[in-house]
Amino acid sequence: MFYSDYHIHSRFSGDSNEDLIKIIEKSIELGLKEIAITDHLEYGMKDLSSAWDINLDEYVKEILRLKEIYKNKIKIKLGVEAGVQPHTLNYYNEKISKYPFDFVIASTHGINSIDLAFGILQEGKTRDEMQDFYFKTVLENVKKFKNYCVYGHIDFVTRYGGTKFRGMDIEKHMEVIDEILKEIIHSGKGIEINTSGFRYGENRVYPDFPILKRYFELGGEILTIGSDSHQKEYITKYFKTAYEILEKLDIKYITSFEKMKPNFIKIR
Ligand SMILES: [Zn+2]
Ligand SMILES: [Zn+2]
Numbered sequence: 001m002f003y004s005d006y007h008i009h010s011r012f013s014g015d016s017n018e019d020l021i022k023i024i025e026k027s028i029e030l031g032l033k034e035i036a037i038t039d040h041l042e043y044g045m046k047d048l049s050s051a052w053d054i055n056l057d058e059y060v061k062e063i064l065r066l067k068e069i070y071k072n073k074i075k076i077k078l079g080v081e082a083g084v085q086p087h088t089l090n091y092y093n094e095k096i097s098k099y100p101f102d103f104v105i106a107s108t109h110g111i112n113s114i115d116l117a118f119g120i121l122q123e124g125k126t127r128d129e130m131q132d133f134y135f136k137t138v139l140e141n142v143k144k145f146k147n148y149c150v151y152g153h154i155d156f157v158t159r160y161g162g163t164k165f166r167g168m169d170i171e172k173h174m175e176v177i178d179e180i181l182k183e184i185i186h187s188g189k190g191i192e193i194n195t196s197g198f199r200y201g202e203n204r205v206y207p208d209f210p211i212l213k214r215y216f217e218l219g220g221e222i223l224t225i226g227s228d229s230h231q232k233e234y235i236t237k238y239f240k241t242a243y244e245i246l247e248k249l250d251i252k253y254i255t256s257f258e259k260m261k262p263n264f265i266k267i268r
Contacts, residue, residue, distance in 0.1 A: 002239045003265055004034035004256060007081070007105060007152070007194060007226020012039040012059045014052035016230035020066060026232040028074050034256055035235075036077035036103045037063055038226070041095065044088035046113045052083075060099045077257060079103035081152060085110060086140045096147045103257040105192065105226075106145060107152035111137045122161035128172055130165055131157050135176045142183045149257050150224050151184055153194040153206035166202070170210050181215050190222025190255060190262070191215055193245065195238035196229075205242055213249060222255045222262050243267070 009016040010023055020037070027035045039059060042052035060078060067076040078099070082092045084106050096104055111133065114121050122130050134157040142151060155177075158166050170177070184191060194206040207215075215223075225242045229235050246254075246267070253264040 001031045002225075002236050002243070003254065003267060004032055004036070004225070005227050005229070005236050005239070006034075006036040006077070006079070006103065006224035007038050007192060007228045008035055008235060009039055009081075009228070009230045010037055012054050013230065014040060014042070014049055014054075018231050020062065022232050023235065024066060024070055024074065024076065026235055028070075030236055032074060032236070034075040034077060036079035036224075036226075036257070038079035038081045038103065038105050040083060041080045041092070042083035042109060043091050044085060044113055045083065045110045045115055047118070048115060056095060056099060077102040079105065081105040081107055082148065083107055083109040084141050084145050085113065086137065086144060089141075089145045092145065093147050100259060102259055104148040104260065105150055105152040106141065106148035108134065108138050108141060116157065116160045119161050122165055127165050127167075128169065130161065131168060131173055132176070135173050135180065139176055139180050139183065142180055142187070146187055146189075148189060149260055149262070150190040150192045150222065152192055153196070153228070154180065154191055155207040155211055156194070156197070158202060159197075159200050168208070170208065174214070177211055178214065178218070181211075181218050181220060185215075185218055185220050190220065190224065192224045192226050193242045194226050194228050195242055196227065198238045198241075199234065205238070205245065209245060212245060216249055216251060221253070221264075223251070223253075224255055224257075
């Protein structure tokens with residue numbers, strides 16, 4: 001049985017219609033002790049509907065209400081997935097400080113206000129150039145932004161742009177990846193294992209095994225596991241693989257968060 005799922009989207013996200021009660025009931029049924037609802041807070045992206053920049057007043061109120069109702073059955077964490085870009089950090093700092101968040105995922109979904117999913121950023125670049133561009137942006141984000149708990153799906157740049165951009169020669173990017181991981185660790189932050197790669201035909205978790213291995217070699221300790229589900233059916237999907245990876249790396253703890261403070265949970 002799995003302990004928690006720390007990356008779940010609900011109908012408050014621009015790309016999900018899932019009902020919160022259904023998510024909670026499903027998580028209880030799965031025997032989870034904790035879940036973090038991490039709806040998208042995505043600001044400063046061109047051509048993205050305003051639904052992505054969620055109404056935090058409403059969202060926070062609803063999560064806190066459900067947190068209280070279900071407190072004897074499951075711990076519900078007030079989370080958010082902040083789609084940070086180097087030029088939007090002030091916005092996120094302001095929003096995140098305003099509410100009693102337990103858990104914040106920082107993710108790079110776009111660069112220069114353009115969503116990676118649109119395929120525009122990839123135009124005229126080779127796969128290596130695109131990945132280098134992406135990782136350098138992530139590095140800039142982790143250097144400048146500190147209002148988060150874990151960095152989301154660190155290498156998911158391979159998901160977008162078509163088959164030409166799939167796969168990665170990790171060795172070519174290891175230097176900048178190392179810098180990213182070191183910055184995260186030295187800032188007292190962590191990363192997540194995001195199992196959604198399997199749903200997007202990538203047949204792997206984010207980040208890929210060599211990056212996870214490197215994270216722990218460099219002294220990384222804080223780690224959450226998340227399905228990135230937008231439908232309740234995906235909650236804890238492919239977690240068996242994530243747990244197997246941790247076993248292979250001899251990692252015995254995952255992290256839970258309360259008001260942004262990490263707590264270590266023994267998983268085996
Ligand atoms: Zn994301
Ligand atoms: Zn997500």
